[in-house]
Amino acid sequence: MRKILTAVAVAVVLLAAPGAAAAGGPGATPGSSGLGDTYYPDYGNGGYDVEHYDLKLGYQPATDHLDGTATITARATQHLSRFNLDFALTVSSVTVNGSPAAFAAEGPHELVVTPATDIKRHSAFTVVVTYQGIPSSVVVNGFTSWKRVSDGALAVNEPESAWWWYPSNDHPLDKATFDVSIAVPDGTQAISNGVLRKEPYSIAGWTHWDWYTTKPTATYLAFMAIGQYDLVKGTGADGQPLITAYAKNLGTFGDNARASIGRTAEIIAFEETVFGPYPFEAQGGIAGPIDGIRFSLETQTRPVYGYRAWRNGPNTSVVAHELAHQWFGDNVSVHNWTDIWLNEGFASYAQWLWSEHEGMGTAQQVFDQTYAFYPADSDFWQVLPGDPGAEDPFDNAVYDRGAMALHQLRLALGDKKFFAILTGWGKHKRYCDGSIAEFREYAERLSGTDLTGLFQVWLYTKGRPNLASGPSLSAPAKPASWDFIRMARER
Known part of the structure; x- marks a missing residue:
């Protein structure tokens, strides 16, 4: 469920727009700046389908500064002269198929990309976007989906959250797989969807966390939780990796969270009896910090739970709710x-x-x-x-x-x-x-x-x-x- 976080009164950061020759050969047309959703017509973009996001990120909790390089693999659904991505941070460069592309901000969350050469219909193409910013200072349409906390941040919201940490085709109609690699100062945990590719490793004072998903994921269901967490690793009833994480500042709420999220495998096993086989490659859950979000959200494979869920004791009902979304909302997402x-x-x-x-x-x-x-x-x-x-x-x-x-x-x-x-x-x-x-x-x-x-x-x-x-x-x-x-x- 969606919870709009308290907005900070800061203007949207405009993106750089270097000069470059505009494409637009015979028959090529721009992709649309939205997918025509009844409620949010400018969410998502037309002209292409994303197949995979490869995100390389660096985040400093002390300053809330995020650096990123997003490599997006997509396929054109029309002969494209240009296309849009949904994004709100400051972009420093864009390439399309290895060649520099022109780019500019348009509206509150559109990044317009004009490649040096038209993209033919049905052809695969690769976009690389480098960017940086302080996400908590970026307000779009009056709110931010990036929650800065005392020891890190949460990138969690619905129906939009990607704009503050990676460029995307931001609508459930365009699902993709993900690689999310996050570098954070040593001693900090960085958690995302899916499976850990390898154990976290440290280089020059920064710990690298490499996550990947093998099943199609809607953009708002990709997430990051960065901060001080206790990680618990296990195995689900189906043999899948199960990772739960508990913010260290939850105090007495932490015991309630563990007593609830700790039953994730059991609840999934029950829900399989009424909904069918669990549809994803990993299981788990995140108990967010006491200064984090109030709500809970069905982020794919690993829901994120707000601290208020535990204030009156253990609550497996909220876990049953968010895990059920793995079937209804995550596996099968809304068309509109x-x-x-x-x-x-x-x-x-x-x-x-x-x-x-x-x-x-x-x-x-x-x-x-x-x-x-x-x-x-x-x-x-x-x-x-x-x-x-x-x-x-x-x-x-x-x-x-x-x-x-x-x-x-x-x-x-x-x-x-x-x-x-x-x-x-x-x-x-x-x-x-x-x-x-x-x-x-x-x-x-x-x-x-x-x-x-x-x-x-x-x-x-x-x-x-x-x-x-x-x-x-x-x-x-x-x-x-x-x-x-x-x-x-x-x-």
Whole structure:
């Protein structure tokens, strides 16, 4: 879920734009500066698909200074005269296929690149961008997704986080694999997605951490956590490397975090029984520092948890939520940010299933409590989970009413068909994107049931739906899991 961090009132840093001859031969056209997302039309870029990001980074926590070289391997989807990358730091040079390219800032987060030679449609090309800056001083559209902390930083946010640490095609429609190599002062940990290529090594006072991913990853799901952490290495139930990390300044929260994130392998094993095989090559989780982010996010292979998750004790419900996103949001990502129910409604329902598994309240009991919790005249029922709006696509209705919609689907179809749909969807759309319309069509095909009315009532109609046979609205029994479920997404 998205949490916009407190913005610092500093102007966006403009990028250097050296003179160079503009390309643009016959038939070549510029790639678009956005992918036309309904909520965020300027996010992502047209004209190419990225296949791989190779990031070489150096970060100094004392000054919050980041140096980087990004090598981007992509393939043109049209005959390109120029193309855009989403980025907001200061760029010093750009090459395309080894030749210097012209570049300039345009708008709040666009880097316009004009290669010396047109790029033919379907051809592979390589872009190398060198850059530097102080990410916490860069504010775009009124906020920053780079959280500086006392001993390092967190590059974590949704739907945008890449702009502050690497240039990208920043939309879930364009997934890629990653190599992330981070050099930090000795004694500092630097954690990212996937697998450690080798043990960290020190050169001249700097420790190098080399991470890589083998599965396609949406740009906002790539992350960095830099600072003082205790790393715990293990092996998941499927034999995958499992790395958890705990900020050293969590104090008493640290024990609660360990008691929760320490059950990651167990929770994944349970979720495999309802969602199908775990889709990635590594497992784990990060307990962020006490001066870090408040929220938690499903960063791929290794979610990052905000400190507030542990303030009232261990909370495996939040772990169940973020790990469920590995299937719903990470493996199958949104086609459009209007489809956010496919991420948050499903991860929220995973908490209900985990509650049932742990004997802390059945999914039906959690449904009853949720339905009764929001009075019929509450503004909650005026937000449409299937189209919550660009101002707050992460409204509580997307989570709670979204999970209620899934429970109604389960009741309508029965467990056999319902769970066949949940496991089949991940296979059907493996490492791709999907829309609500596509999910409904898929569910109808597998179940042989017209679901138009159910989806319309629970996702696209304002007001509290009437129940054919409902719970007592006066005082339903509160499940033991209720407070943990709600705490999992407090902002």
